[in-house]
Amino acid sequence: MLIITYKSIEKEAIKILSQTKYSCTDHIDMAIDDFLVENETFPYLVYVNNLDVGEDLNQNCNFKCSYCDKIARYALKIKS
Numbered sequence: 850m851l852i853i854t855y856k857s858i859e860k861e862a863i864k865i866l867s868q869t870k871y872s873c874t875d876h877i878d879m880a881i882d883d884f885l886v887e888n889e890t891f892p893y894l895v896y897v898n899n900l901d902v903g904e905d906l907n908q909n910c911n912f913k914c915s916y917c918d919k920i921a922r923y924a925l926k927i928k929s
């Protein structure tokens with residue numbers, strides 16, 4: 850029972866994660882276009898690698914652009 854519950858939570862977490870894209874400043878236009886196609890809605894843009902983001906700092910500081918090897922500057926998320 851516990852294992853089944855745990856797996857369903859894990860699955861949900863992966864689903865949420867896949868709705869977020871990361872982009873450097875060079876690829877933000879491309880990232881928004883792709884996000885629109887995949888999610889049929891405009892992304893909610895969040896700055897990453899920014900010292901002011903507080904609680905998100907640790908989880909965001911190592912994300913790379915989805916289109917190149919640069920460190921991501923933006924996260925594109927579904928607005929909740």
Ligand SMILES: [Zn+2]
Nearest residue numbers: 873876914917
């Ligand atoms: Zn890039």
